[in-house]
Amino acid sequence: MVGNRARAAIIWSRQVTGLTPDVIAELVAEVGPLWHERHQAGLASRPRRRAVGAGAKHKLAFVDRLLATLVHLRHGATHDVLACWFGVDRSTITRAIGEVRPLLSERGCTIAPGVRLRSLAEVVDYLGVSGQTGIIDGTEIRVRRPAAGRKDREKFISGKNKQNAVKSMVVTDADGRLLFCSPAQPASCADITHARQLGLVRLLADGPVVEILADAGYQGLGAQTGGRVVTPPHRKFKKDAPDWYEEMHERQRKAHSSRRIRVEHGIAHLKNWRALARHHGRREHMTDTIQAIAGLLSHQQTITLAADERM
Known part of the structure; x- marks a missing residue:
C-alpha cells in the first residue's frame, strides 16, 4: 500500500x-x-463458504x-x-x-455543480434550453491491431490515417467545454455515418432549434436536419472560378473554421491524457476510457470556471 x-x-x-x-x-x-x-x-x-467480510482484507x-x-x-x-x-x-x-x-x-460530463449530461439527447436539450451553439467533430485513437485471422480485422483501419484506430464523436459548446463523448466505434466508420448511428439526425429534427457546427466530414446532415447542422460552404466552381468568388469562398470558409476551432481545443485537452494519445490495452475498454476521461476533464473545467468567476 x-x-x-x-x-x-x-x-x-x-x-x-x-x-x-x-x-x-x-x-x-x-x-x-x-x-x-x-x-x-x-x-x-x-x-460462499464464509460470510461476506471474512478472509483477507x-x-x-x-x-x-x-x-x-x-x-x-x-x-x-x-x-x-x-x-x-x-x-x-x-x-x-x-x-x-x-x-x-x-x-x-458513468458519471457523464459536468456542466455545472451537480448537473451532468450523460447522453446525446440530454446534450441537444441542454443546447436548446440555453440557446448555445454546439460543435461536433470526430477524433481517432490508435489501438493495437487485431490478431491475424480474427474476423473483421480490417474494420479498425482508418481511411484517413491508414492506421488501426477507434473513433469517438466529441461535442463541445462554443467555448470548447466538453459536453459529450460518444462510445468508441471502429475507425473505418465515416464521421457522418457515426453521427447518424448515434441518432443525431432524429434528435435535431424532432427536438429544439439548435445550431451545430461541423466540418466537411458531416456535409449532408444540414439537409436532413433542416439546416441545424452547419458545414463549410460548397464550392460552386470546380475550376476557372472568378476571382471574386474565390475571395468570397475563402472568407466564408475561414469564418466557419474560426467558429468551430474550439472543438479542436477540446479534443486537444482530451489527448493530453496519455491513455487517449495511443491506447495499448484492450479495445473493449476504449468506450469506458474515453467517457471516463471526458467526465473527469469536464468536472475540472467546471470547477476551474466557477473559481475564476468568484475571483
Whole structure:
C-alpha cells in the first residue's frame, strides 16, 4: 500500500492526475460508496463458504484504487509500474482499474455543480434550453491491431490515417467545454455515418432549434436536419472560378473554421491524457476510457470556471 506521503504527493500535484485536490475529494465522496456497494453485491451474489467480510482484507484502499486509475488514465502508466508504486501485485492494480474506470465513465460530463449530461439527447436539450451553439467533430485513437485471422480485422483501419484506430464523436459548446463523448466505434466508420448511428439526425429534427457546427466530414446532415447542422460552404466552381468568388469562398470558409476551432481545443485537452494519445490495452475498454476521461476533464473545467468567476 502506498504511504501517506506518497498519497499526499499524488493528490496535491495536479501534474500527476490532471485534477485539483478538491475534485479528487469529490470523486472519493461520490464514487467510493458506489464502488463499495458493487463490491458487496458481487460478494453476496456467488455461493460462499464464509460470510461476506471474512478472509483477507484489502491491501489497497479505495482512495488508492482511485489514484491508481487516475494516474493510469493521465499518463498511461503500465500496471506493472503502478503495482511497484503502490506496493501491491499487478493483478490487484488490474482489478482496481477495471472496477473504478466504469464508475468514472458513468458519471457523464459536468456542466455545472451537480448537473451532468450523460447522453446525446440530454446534450441537444441542454443546447436548446440555453440557446448555445454546439460543435461536433470526430477524433481517432490508435489501438493495437487485431490478431491475424480474427474476423473483421480490417474494420479498425482508418481511411484517413491508414492506421488501426477507434473513433469517438466529441461535442463541445462554443467555448470548447466538453459536453459529450460518444462510445468508441471502429475507425473505418465515416464521421457522418457515426453521427447518424448515434441518432443525431432524429434528435435535431424532432427536438429544439439548435445550431451545430461541423466540418466537411458531416456535409449532408444540414439537409436532413433542416439546416441545424452547419458545414463549410460548397464550392460552386470546380475550376476557372472568378476571382471574386474565390475571395468570397475563402472568407466564408475561414469564418466557419474560426467558429468551430474550439472543438479542436477540446479534443486537444482530451489527448493530453496519455491513455487517449495511443491506447495499448484492450479495445473493449476504449468506450469506458474515453467517457471516463471526458467526465473527469469536464468536472475540472467546471470547477476551474466557477473559481475564476468568484475571483
